[in-house]
Amino acid sequence: MIGGARIQLNGWQRTAVALGSAVGALLDPRRADLIAALGETTGQPAFERVLERMKRSPEGRAILTARPRVISTEVGHAWDLPSNTFGAAYARFMGSRNFSPDDRPPVRFMETEELAYVAMRARQVHDFWHTLFALPTNLIGESALKVIEFEQMLLPMCLMSVVGGSARFSDRQRRLFYQHYFPWALKAGVKCTDLMCVYYERHFHEDLEDVRQKWGIIPAPPPKPDGF
Template sequence: MRPARLLPSRQFAQLARPVAFVSTDTSLHQHICAFSVLNRPPPKYEGHVPLTLIEKGAMALGSAIGAFVNPRRADLIATLGEVSTGPVAQRLRDTMLSDPSGRQILRDRPRITSENWPLEELLAMPKNTVGYVYGHFRQRYHMSPDVRDDVRYIDDAECAYVIQRYRECHDLYHAVLGLPPQYVEGEIALKAFEFVNTGLPMTALSLVAVARLKPDERKRFFTIFLPWALRSARRAKPIINVYWEKELLTDAAELRERLGLEKPPNLHTLRKKPKKEKPVVAAATPAVTPEASPAPDQPVAL
Protein backbone atom coordinates (compact mmCIF):
# COMPACT_ATOMS: atom_id res chain seq x y z
CA MET A 1 0.00 0.00 0.00
CA ARG A 2 1.39 3.34 -1.09
CA PRO A 3 1.65 5.97 1.62
CA ALA A 4 -0.64 9.04 1.26
CA ARG A 5 1.02 12.02 -0.34
CA LEU A 6 0.84 15.18 1.71
CA LEU A 7 0.15 18.48 0.01
CA PRO A 8 2.59 21.31 0.37
CA SER A 9 1.67 23.80 3.06
CA ARG A 10 1.02 26.58 0.47
CA GLN A 11 -1.53 24.52 -1.53
CA PHE A 12 -3.17 23.33 1.67
CA ALA A 13 -3.60 26.92 2.81
CA GLN A 14 -5.27 27.83 -0.49
CA LEU A 15 -7.74 24.94 -0.18
CA ALA A 16 -8.53 25.81 3.41
CA ARG A 17 -9.28 29.46 2.53
CA PRO A 18 -13.07 30.16 2.56
CA VAL A 19 -14.63 30.64 -0.86
CA ALA A 20 -16.03 34.14 -1.42
CA PHE A 21 -19.53 34.34 -3.00
CA VAL A 22 -19.52 36.21 -6.30
CA SER A 23 -22.85 37.46 -7.59
CA THR A 24 -23.46 36.83 -11.28
CA ASP A 25 -26.13 39.51 -11.51
CA THR A 26 -23.74 42.42 -11.25
CA SER A 27 -25.73 44.56 -13.66
CA LEU A 28 -28.78 44.52 -11.39
CA HIS A 29 -26.65 45.31 -8.35
CA GLN A 30 -24.99 48.20 -10.16
CA HIS A 31 -28.39 49.49 -11.32
CA ILE A 32 -29.79 49.40 -7.78
CA CYS A 33 -26.76 51.15 -6.41
CA ALA A 34 -26.66 53.72 -9.20
CA PHE A 35 -30.37 54.58 -9.50
CA SER A 36 -31.34 56.56 -6.45
CA VAL A 37 -32.66 60.01 -5.72
CA LEU A 38 -29.13 61.34 -5.21
CA ASN A 39 -27.49 59.32 -7.97
CA ARG A 40 -29.48 59.09 -11.21
CA PRO A 41 -28.41 57.39 -14.43
CA PRO A 42 -27.69 59.60 -17.44
CA PRO A 43 -30.69 60.64 -19.59
CA LYS A 44 -31.44 58.52 -22.66
CA TYR A 45 -32.60 61.41 -24.84
CA GLU A 46 -32.75 65.19 -24.74
CA GLY A 47 -34.92 66.35 -21.86
CA HIS A 48 -35.25 62.88 -20.31
CA VAL A 49 -35.63 62.80 -16.51
CA PRO A 50 -35.17 59.27 -15.04
CA LEU A 51 -37.48 58.60 -12.08
CA THR A 52 -37.72 55.87 -9.48
CA LEU A 53 -40.96 53.94 -9.06
CA ILE A 54 -41.74 55.82 -5.84
CA GLU A 55 -41.26 59.15 -7.60
CA LYS A 56 -43.49 58.09 -10.49
CA GLY A 57 -46.20 57.00 -8.07
CA ALA A 58 -46.07 60.28 -6.18
CA MET A 59 -46.18 62.31 -9.38
CA ALA A 60 -49.09 60.25 -10.70
CA LEU A 61 -51.11 60.85 -7.54
CA GLY A 62 -50.33 64.56 -7.37
CA SER A 63 -50.98 65.26 -11.04
CA ALA A 64 -54.23 63.25 -10.96
CA ILE A 65 -55.58 65.30 -8.05
CA GLY A 66 -54.46 68.57 -9.64
CA ALA A 67 -55.99 67.69 -13.01
CA PHE A 68 -59.29 66.78 -11.33
CA VAL A 69 -59.42 70.11 -9.52
CA ASN A 70 -58.51 72.03 -12.68
CA PRO A 71 -59.10 70.02 -15.89
CA ARG A 72 -57.56 72.81 -17.98
CA ARG A 73 -54.07 72.21 -16.51
CA ALA A 74 -52.55 70.59 -19.61
CA ASP A 75 -49.16 70.24 -17.89
CA LEU A 76 -50.61 68.07 -15.12
CA ILE A 77 -52.51 65.95 -17.61
CA ALA A 78 -49.31 65.49 -19.63
CA THR A 79 -47.35 64.45 -16.52
CA LEU A 80 -50.07 62.01 -15.51
CA GLY A 81 -50.00 60.49 -18.98
CA GLU A 82 -46.25 59.92 -18.90
CA VAL A 83 -45.83 58.44 -15.42
CA SER A 84 -48.89 56.18 -15.77
CA THR A 85 -48.32 54.84 -19.27
CA GLY A 86 -46.25 51.81 -18.21
CA PRO A 87 -46.03 49.05 -20.84
CA VAL A 88 -48.92 50.54 -22.84
CA ALA A 89 -46.48 52.83 -24.64
CA GLN A 90 -44.60 49.74 -25.85
CA ARG A 91 -47.81 48.14 -27.10
CA LEU A 92 -48.71 51.37 -28.89
CA ARG A 93 -45.25 51.38 -30.49
CA ASP A 94 -45.78 47.77 -31.57
CA THR A 95 -49.08 48.85 -33.14
CA MET A 96 -47.16 51.39 -35.21
CA LEU A 97 -44.49 48.86 -36.13
CA SER A 98 -47.15 46.49 -37.47
CA ASP A 99 -48.47 49.11 -39.92
CA PRO A 100 -46.55 50.51 -42.95
CA SER A 101 -47.65 54.08 -42.22
CA GLY A 102 -46.81 53.71 -38.53
CA ARG A 103 -43.34 52.38 -39.34
CA GLN A 104 -42.67 55.33 -41.61
CA ILE A 105 -43.74 57.73 -38.87
CA LEU A 106 -41.27 56.11 -36.49
CA ARG A 107 -38.52 56.39 -39.10
CA ASP A 108 -39.21 60.01 -40.03
CA ARG A 109 -40.30 61.22 -36.58
CA PRO A 110 -42.20 64.30 -37.84
CA ARG A 111 -43.22 67.01 -35.37
CA ILE A 112 -46.38 69.11 -35.44
CA THR A 113 -45.40 72.69 -34.68
CA SER A 114 -46.53 76.11 -35.84
CA GLU A 115 -43.27 76.38 -37.79
CA ASN A 116 -43.84 73.12 -39.65
CA TRP A 117 -47.58 73.75 -40.02
CA PRO A 118 -48.01 77.53 -40.61
CA LEU A 119 -51.56 78.69 -39.99
CA GLU A 120 -51.63 80.80 -43.17
CA GLU A 121 -50.83 77.78 -45.34
CA LEU A 122 -53.48 75.67 -43.65
CA LEU A 123 -56.19 78.30 -44.17
CA ALA A 124 -55.17 78.66 -47.82
CA MET A 125 -55.98 75.00 -48.51
CA PRO A 126 -59.33 74.03 -50.08
CA LYS A 127 -62.23 73.98 -47.69
CA ASN A 128 -63.29 70.68 -46.14
CA THR A 129 -59.72 69.36 -46.41
CA VAL A 130 -57.99 68.12 -43.28
CA GLY A 131 -55.50 70.99 -43.40
CA TYR A 132 -58.19 73.67 -43.66
CA VAL A 133 -60.37 72.07 -40.99
CA TYR A 134 -57.40 71.93 -38.61
CA GLY A 135 -56.35 75.50 -39.46
CA HIS A 136 -59.88 76.79 -38.90
CA PHE A 137 -59.95 74.92 -35.59
CA ARG A 138 -56.73 76.60 -34.48
CA GLN A 139 -57.95 80.01 -35.56
CA ARG A 140 -61.40 79.70 -33.96
CA TYR A 141 -60.23 78.40 -30.60
CA HIS A 142 -56.88 80.25 -30.53
CA MET A 143 -54.94 76.99 -30.27
CA SER A 144 -51.26 76.45 -30.98
CA PRO A 145 -49.38 73.15 -31.27
CA ASP A 146 -46.40 74.76 -29.59
CA VAL A 147 -48.07 74.62 -26.15
CA ARG A 148 -47.67 70.84 -26.02
CA ASP A 149 -45.03 69.85 -23.46
CA ASP A 150 -42.15 67.64 -24.46
CA VAL A 151 -42.11 64.11 -23.05
CA ARG A 152 -39.61 63.78 -20.18
CA TYR A 153 -40.52 60.89 -17.89
CA ILE A 154 -40.65 57.91 -20.27
CA ASP A 155 -37.41 55.93 -20.18
CA ASP A 156 -37.39 54.46 -23.70
CA ALA A 157 -36.59 57.03 -26.41
CA GLU A 158 -38.78 55.44 -29.09
CA CYS A 159 -41.73 55.05 -26.73
CA ALA A 160 -41.25 58.66 -25.69
CA TYR A 161 -41.69 59.74 -29.30
CA VAL A 162 -44.86 57.63 -29.61
CA ILE A 163 -46.42 59.49 -26.67
CA GLN A 164 -45.16 62.80 -28.08
CA ARG A 165 -46.81 61.99 -31.40
CA TYR A 166 -50.10 61.14 -29.71
CA ARG A 167 -49.93 64.37 -27.73
CA GLU A 168 -49.33 66.55 -30.79
CA CYS A 169 -52.10 64.85 -32.79
CA HIS A 170 -54.72 65.41 -30.09
CA ASP A 171 -55.97 68.68 -31.59
CA LEU A 172 -56.28 67.02 -34.99
CA TYR A 173 -58.68 64.52 -33.46
CA HIS A 174 -60.70 67.44 -32.09
CA ALA A 175 -60.82 69.13 -35.49
CA VAL A 176 -61.58 66.12 -37.67
CA LEU A 177 -64.22 64.76 -35.29
CA GLY A 178 -65.75 68.19 -34.67
CA LEU A 179 -65.52 68.14 -30.86
CA PRO A 180 -65.06 71.68 -29.47
CA PRO A 181 -62.35 71.84 -26.80
CA GLN A 182 -63.83 74.64 -24.69
CA TYR A 183 -66.48 72.34 -23.22
CA VAL A 184 -65.37 69.81 -20.63
CA GLU A 185 -67.89 67.24 -21.87
CA GLY A 186 -66.38 67.42 -25.36
CA GLU A 187 -62.89 66.88 -23.98
CA ILE A 188 -64.03 63.93 -21.88
CA ALA A 189 -65.82 62.42 -24.88
CA LEU A 190 -62.60 62.54 -26.88
CA LYS A 191 -60.65 60.99 -23.98
CA ALA A 192 -63.13 58.12 -23.91
CA PHE A 193 -62.63 57.63 -27.65
CA GLU A 194 -58.84 57.71 -27.26
CA PHE A 195 -58.89 55.21 -24.40
CA VAL A 196 -60.78 52.60 -26.43
CA ASN A 197 -58.66 53.25 -29.54
CA THR A 198 -55.20 53.57 -27.95
CA GLY A 199 -55.49 51.98 -24.51
CA LEU A 200 -53.53 54.75 -22.78
CA PRO A 201 -54.32 54.72 -19.04
CA MET A 202 -54.29 58.51 -18.76
CA THR A 203 -57.28 58.80 -21.08
CA ALA A 204 -59.27 56.49 -18.80
CA LEU A 205 -58.20 58.40 -15.69
CA SER A 206 -59.47 61.60 -17.32
CA LEU A 207 -63.00 60.16 -17.27
CA VAL A 208 -63.10 60.87 -13.54
CA ALA A 209 -63.82 64.48 -14.54
CA VAL A 210 -67.37 63.37 -15.37
CA ALA A 211 -68.11 64.06 -11.71
CA ARG A 212 -67.53 67.77 -12.39
CA LEU A 213 -70.15 67.98 -15.13
CA LYS A 214 -73.49 69.64 -14.57
CA PRO A 215 -76.56 67.40 -14.57
CA ASP A 216 -77.51 68.27 -18.16
CA GLU A 217 -73.93 67.76 -19.35
CA ARG A 218 -73.62 64.45 -17.51
CA LYS A 219 -76.87 63.23 -19.04
CA ARG A 220 -75.67 64.16 -22.55
CA PHE A 221 -72.35 62.42 -21.94
CA PHE A 222 -73.84 59.09 -20.83
CA THR A 223 -76.68 59.04 -23.35
CA ILE A 224 -74.95 60.51 -26.44
CA PHE A 225 -71.19 60.91 -26.29
CA LEU A 226 -70.08 57.85 -24.32
CA PRO A 227 -72.02 55.44 -26.60
CA TRP A 228 -70.58 57.31 -29.60
CA ALA A 229 -67.02 57.01 -28.25
CA LEU A 230 -67.32 53.28 -27.58
CA ARG A 231 -68.98 52.57 -30.93
CA SER A 232 -66.72 54.72 -33.09
CA ALA A 233 -63.42 53.81 -31.41
CA ARG A 234 -64.04 50.08 -31.76
CA ARG A 235 -64.77 50.34 -35.48
CA ALA A 236 -61.99 52.83 -36.27
CA LYS A 237 -58.48 51.91 -37.29
CA PRO A 238 -55.65 52.84 -34.87
CA ILE A 239 -55.45 56.63 -35.21
CA ILE A 240 -51.84 56.65 -34.03
CA ASN A 241 -50.88 55.27 -37.47
CA VAL A 242 -52.29 58.23 -39.42
CA TYR A 243 -49.49 60.14 -41.18
CA TRP A 244 -51.29 63.48 -40.90
CA GLU A 245 -48.61 65.35 -42.82
CA LYS A 246 -49.64 63.38 -45.91
CA GLU A 247 -53.38 63.83 -45.35
CA LEU A 248 -53.61 67.63 -45.22
CA LEU A 249 -55.15 67.87 -48.70
CA THR A 250 -57.48 64.93 -48.15
CA ASP A 251 -61.18 65.65 -47.72
CA ALA A 252 -61.98 65.33 -44.00
CA ALA A 253 -65.17 63.33 -44.64
CA GLU A 254 -63.27 60.96 -46.94
CA LEU A 255 -60.59 60.42 -44.30
CA ARG A 256 -63.19 59.71 -41.62
CA GLU A 257 -64.82 57.14 -43.88
CA ARG A 258 -61.49 55.49 -44.67
CA LEU A 259 -60.53 55.27 -40.99
CA GLY A 260 -63.98 54.17 -39.88
CA LEU A 261 -64.54 57.30 -37.79
CA GLU A 262 -68.07 58.35 -36.92
CA LYS A 263 -68.60 62.07 -36.42
CA PRO A 264 -70.44 62.80 -33.15
CA PRO A 265 -73.47 65.10 -32.85
CA ASN A 266 -72.73 68.81 -32.92
CA LEU A 267 -72.06 69.85 -29.34
CA HIS A 268 -72.73 73.52 -30.06
CA THR A 269 -76.22 72.66 -31.29
CA LEU A 270 -76.94 70.39 -28.32
CA ARG A 271 -75.93 73.05 -25.83
CA LYS A 272 -78.17 75.72 -27.34
CA LYS A 273 -81.16 76.36 -25.13
CA PRO A 274 -84.48 76.88 -26.92
CA LYS A 275 -85.61 80.46 -26.88
CA LYS A 276 -88.61 81.10 -24.71
CA GLU A 277 -91.56 82.48 -26.65
CA LYS A 278 -92.89 85.75 -25.36
CA PRO A 279 -96.50 85.54 -24.21
CA VAL A 280 -98.96 87.18 -26.61
CA VAL A 281 -100.88 89.98 -24.91
CA ALA A 282 -104.42 90.26 -26.24
CA ALA A 283 -105.52 93.73 -27.35
CA ALA A 284 -108.03 95.37 -25.10
CA THR A 285 -111.59 95.46 -26.54
CA PRO A 286 -112.94 99.00 -26.59
CA ALA A 287 -115.99 99.49 -24.49
CA VAL A 288 -119.27 100.12 -26.32
CA THR A 289 -121.23 103.11 -25.12
CA PRO A 290 -125.00 103.15 -25.26
CA GLU A 291 -124.92 105.89 -27.82
CA ALA A 292 -122.71 103.84 -30.18
CA SER A 293 -124.68 100.61 -29.89
CA PRO A 294 -127.07 99.98 -32.82
CA ALA A 295 -130.77 99.69 -32.47
CA PRO A 296 -132.10 96.17 -32.10
CA ASP A 297 -133.72 96.18 -35.49
CA GLN A 298 -130.83 97.92 -37.30
CA PRO A 299 -128.24 95.61 -39.03
CA VAL A 300 -124.57 95.93 -38.08
CA ALA A 301 -122.47 97.40 -40.86
CA LEU A 302 -119.60 95.02 -41.82
Protein backbone atom coordinates in the same frame (compact mmCIF):
# COMPACT_ATOMS: atom_id res chain seq x y z
CA MET B 1 -38.59 69.04 -26.98
CA ILE B 2 -38.30 65.32 -26.24
CA GLY B 3 -34.83 64.05 -25.41
CA GLY B 4 -33.38 67.05 -23.60
CA ALA B 5 -36.30 67.30 -21.17
CA ARG B 6 -36.42 63.63 -20.11
CA ILE B 7 -36.08 62.71 -16.42
CA GLN B 8 -35.35 59.15 -15.31
CA LEU B 9 -37.50 58.01 -12.37
CA ASN B 10 -37.28 54.93 -10.18
CA GLY B 11 -40.41 53.07 -9.11
CA TRP B 12 -41.35 55.06 -6.04
CA GLN B 13 -40.55 58.38 -7.73
CA ARG B 14 -42.82 57.44 -10.64
CA THR B 15 -45.59 56.58 -8.19
CA ALA B 16 -45.14 59.85 -6.33
CA VAL B 17 -45.25 61.91 -9.54
CA ALA B 18 -48.33 60.00 -10.72
CA LEU B 19 -50.20 60.57 -7.44
CA GLY B 20 -49.22 64.22 -7.24
CA SER B 21 -50.18 64.84 -10.86
CA ALA B 22 -53.52 63.07 -10.41
CA VAL B 23 -54.44 65.19 -7.41
CA GLY B 24 -53.28 68.40 -9.06
CA ALA B 25 -55.14 67.64 -12.29
CA LEU B 26 -58.36 66.94 -10.38
CA LEU B 27 -58.03 70.27 -8.58
CA ASP B 28 -57.22 72.17 -11.78
CA PRO B 29 -58.09 70.31 -15.04
CA ARG B 30 -56.54 73.17 -17.03
CA ARG B 31 -53.03 72.13 -15.94
CA ALA B 32 -51.88 70.45 -19.15
CA ASP B 33 -48.46 69.79 -17.65
CA LEU B 34 -49.96 67.74 -14.79
CA ILE B 35 -52.21 65.78 -17.15
CA ALA B 36 -49.19 65.09 -19.36
CA ALA B 37 -47.13 63.90 -16.38
CA LEU B 38 -49.97 61.63 -15.26
CA GLY B 39 -50.21 60.13 -18.74
CA GLU B 40 -46.49 59.43 -18.90
CA THR B 41 -46.04 57.98 -15.41
CA THR B 42 -49.04 55.65 -15.68
CA GLY B 43 -49.00 54.91 -19.39
CA GLN B 44 -45.67 53.32 -20.32
CA PRO B 45 -47.12 49.81 -20.94
CA ALA B 46 -49.79 51.35 -23.15
CA PHE B 47 -47.24 53.37 -25.10
CA GLU B 48 -45.13 50.24 -25.54
CA ARG B 49 -48.13 48.49 -27.13
CA VAL B 50 -48.76 51.48 -29.39
CA LEU B 51 -45.09 51.44 -30.43
CA GLU B 52 -45.28 47.77 -31.41
CA ARG B 53 -48.42 48.40 -33.46
CA MET B 54 -46.75 51.29 -35.24
CA LYS B 55 -43.76 49.10 -36.07
CA ARG B 56 -46.10 46.55 -37.68
CA SER B 57 -47.88 49.17 -39.80
CA PRO B 58 -46.27 50.58 -42.99
CA GLU B 59 -47.59 54.06 -42.25
CA GLY B 60 -46.72 53.70 -38.58
CA ARG B 61 -43.14 52.76 -39.47
CA ALA B 62 -42.93 55.80 -41.73
CA ILE B 63 -43.95 57.98 -38.78
CA LEU B 64 -41.33 56.40 -36.53
CA THR B 65 -38.67 56.85 -39.19
CA ALA B 66 -39.43 60.47 -40.10
CA ARG B 67 -40.59 61.52 -36.62
CA PRO B 68 -42.78 64.40 -37.81
CA ARG B 69 -43.64 67.04 -35.23
CA VAL B 70 -46.94 68.87 -35.07
CA ILE B 71 -45.52 72.35 -34.62
CA SER B 72 -46.29 75.59 -36.41
CA THR B 73 -43.27 75.47 -38.70
CA GLU B 74 -44.26 71.99 -39.91
CA VAL B 75 -48.06 72.31 -40.25
CA GLY B 76 -48.42 76.02 -41.05
CA HIS B 77 -49.15 75.23 -44.71
CA ALA B 78 -52.53 73.82 -43.62
CA TRP B 79 -53.81 77.41 -43.43
CA ASP B 80 -53.29 77.77 -47.22
CA LEU B 81 -55.12 74.61 -48.32
CA PRO B 82 -58.58 74.53 -49.99
CA SER B 83 -61.47 74.81 -47.56
CA ASN B 84 -62.74 71.27 -48.14
CA THR B 85 -59.49 69.60 -47.10
CA PHE B 86 -58.59 67.95 -43.83
CA GLY B 87 -55.70 70.37 -43.39
CA ALA B 88 -57.94 73.40 -43.78
CA ALA B 89 -60.46 71.95 -41.31
CA TYR B 90 -57.63 71.50 -38.81
CA ALA B 91 -56.50 75.09 -39.42
CA ARG B 92 -60.04 76.38 -38.83
CA PHE B 93 -60.30 74.35 -35.63
CA MET B 94 -57.04 75.79 -34.30
CA GLY B 95 -57.61 79.33 -35.51
CA SER B 96 -61.16 79.64 -34.21
CA ARG B 97 -59.90 78.79 -30.71
CA ASN B 98 -56.64 80.73 -30.92
CA PHE B 99 -54.75 77.48 -30.30
CA SER B 100 -51.13 76.95 -31.29
CA PRO B 101 -49.63 73.55 -32.10
CA ASP B 102 -46.55 74.70 -30.19
CA ASP B 103 -48.36 74.74 -26.85
CA ARG B 104 -48.06 71.03 -26.01
CA PRO B 105 -45.83 70.34 -22.96
CA PRO B 106 -42.65 68.31 -23.54
CA VAL B 107 -42.33 64.62 -22.66
CA ARG B 108 -40.24 64.21 -19.52
CA PHE B 109 -40.77 60.80 -17.93
CA MET B 110 -40.49 58.12 -20.64
CA GLU B 111 -37.59 55.70 -20.40
CA THR B 112 -36.44 55.66 -24.04
CA GLU B 113 -36.27 58.16 -26.86
CA GLU B 114 -38.52 55.97 -28.98
CA LEU B 115 -41.24 55.79 -26.32
CA ALA B 116 -40.85 59.51 -25.69
CA TYR B 117 -41.61 60.15 -29.36
CA VAL B 118 -44.70 57.93 -29.27
CA ALA B 119 -45.96 59.77 -26.18
CA MET B 120 -45.32 63.12 -27.84
CA ARG B 121 -47.04 61.98 -31.03
CA ALA B 122 -50.10 60.90 -29.05
CA ARG B 123 -50.16 64.32 -27.42
CA GLN B 124 -49.71 66.25 -30.65
CA VAL B 125 -52.35 64.44 -32.75
CA HIS B 126 -55.04 65.23 -30.16
CA ASP B 127 -56.24 68.25 -32.14
CA PHE B 128 -56.33 66.21 -35.36
CA TRP B 129 -58.76 63.89 -33.60
CA HIS B 130 -60.88 66.82 -32.41
CA THR B 131 -61.10 67.92 -36.03
CA LEU B 132 -61.91 64.50 -37.45
CA PHE B 133 -64.54 63.63 -34.86
CA ALA B 134 -66.03 67.17 -34.87
CA LEU B 135 -65.80 67.44 -31.10
CA PRO B 136 -65.86 70.74 -29.19
CA THR B 137 -63.15 71.59 -26.68
CA ASN B 138 -65.49 72.06 -23.74
CA LEU B 139 -65.54 69.61 -20.83
CA ILE B 140 -68.06 67.30 -22.52
CA GLY B 141 -66.14 67.25 -25.81
CA GLU B 142 -62.82 66.58 -24.11
CA SER B 143 -64.34 63.78 -22.02
CA ALA B 144 -65.86 62.18 -25.11
CA LEU B 145 -62.52 62.29 -26.91
CA LYS B 146 -60.84 60.72 -23.87
CA VAL B 147 -63.20 57.75 -24.27
CA ILE B 148 -61.97 57.31 -27.86
CA GLU B 149 -58.35 57.78 -26.80
CA PHE B 150 -58.76 55.11 -24.14
CA GLU B 151 -60.20 52.66 -26.68
CA GLN B 152 -57.37 53.44 -29.08
CA MET B 153 -54.44 53.36 -26.62
CA LEU B 154 -55.71 51.95 -23.29
CA LEU B 155 -54.05 54.79 -21.41
CA PRO B 156 -55.15 54.81 -17.74
CA MET B 157 -54.96 58.61 -17.76
CA CYS B 158 -57.80 58.75 -20.31
CA LEU B 159 -60.09 56.71 -18.09
CA MET B 160 -59.17 58.83 -15.09
CA SER B 161 -59.88 61.99 -17.08
CA VAL B 162 -63.36 60.76 -17.99
CA VAL B 163 -64.12 59.97 -14.36
CA GLY B 164 -62.68 63.26 -13.13
CA GLY B 165 -64.31 65.28 -15.88
CA SER B 166 -67.76 63.77 -15.40
CA ALA B 167 -67.55 64.51 -11.68
CA ARG B 168 -67.50 68.20 -12.62
CA PHE B 169 -70.59 67.98 -14.85
CA SER B 170 -73.85 69.60 -13.89
CA ASP B 171 -76.82 67.20 -13.80
CA ARG B 172 -77.82 68.31 -17.28
CA GLN B 173 -74.28 67.92 -18.64
CA ARG B 174 -74.04 64.46 -17.09
CA ARG B 175 -77.27 63.33 -18.76
CA LEU B 176 -76.14 64.79 -22.08
CA PHE B 177 -72.76 63.05 -21.86
CA TYR B 178 -73.97 59.61 -20.83
CA GLN B 179 -77.10 59.56 -23.01
CA HIS B 180 -75.64 61.16 -26.14
CA TYR B 181 -71.86 61.45 -26.31
CA PHE B 182 -70.72 58.40 -24.35
CA PRO B 183 -72.60 55.78 -26.46
CA TRP B 184 -71.40 57.48 -29.64
CA ALA B 185 -67.77 57.58 -28.42
CA LEU B 186 -67.82 53.88 -27.52
CA LYS B 187 -68.92 53.05 -31.06
CA ALA B 188 -66.67 55.58 -32.80
CA GLY B 189 -63.50 54.51 -30.99
CA VAL B 190 -63.96 50.86 -31.94
CA LYS B 191 -65.07 51.39 -35.54
CA CYS B 192 -62.22 53.64 -36.69
CA THR B 193 -58.77 52.58 -37.82
CA ASP B 194 -55.70 52.52 -35.56
CA LEU B 195 -55.35 56.28 -35.34
CA MET B 196 -51.78 56.24 -34.01
CA CYS B 197 -50.69 54.60 -37.26
CA VAL B 198 -51.98 57.43 -39.46
CA TYR B 199 -49.45 59.86 -40.94
CA TYR B 200 -51.90 62.78 -40.82
CA GLU B 201 -49.60 65.36 -42.34
CA ARG B 202 -49.48 63.39 -45.60
CA HIS B 203 -53.28 63.62 -45.87
CA PHE B 204 -53.74 67.34 -45.25
CA HIS B 205 -54.50 67.96 -48.93
CA GLU B 206 -57.26 65.33 -49.08
CA ASP B 207 -60.99 66.01 -48.73
CA LEU B 208 -62.11 65.92 -45.09
CA GLU B 209 -65.08 63.64 -45.73
CA ASP B 210 -62.93 61.31 -47.83
CA VAL B 211 -60.39 60.79 -45.05
CA ARG B 212 -63.14 60.31 -42.50
CA GLN B 213 -64.61 57.57 -44.65
CA LYS B 214 -61.19 56.01 -45.32
CA TRP B 215 -60.33 55.88 -41.61
CA GLY B 216 -63.79 54.84 -40.41
CA ILE B 217 -64.40 58.08 -38.55
CA ILE B 218 -67.93 58.70 -37.26
CA PRO B 219 -68.24 62.44 -36.46
CA ALA B 220 -70.07 63.31 -33.27
CA PRO B 221 -73.77 63.80 -34.05
CA PRO B 222 -75.22 67.08 -32.79
CA PRO B 223 -77.50 66.80 -29.77
CA LYS B 224 -81.22 66.76 -30.46
CA PRO B 225 -83.10 70.07 -30.19
CA ASP B 226 -84.25 69.18 -26.66
CA GLY B 227 -80.62 68.55 -25.71
CA PHE B 228 -80.66 64.71 -25.68
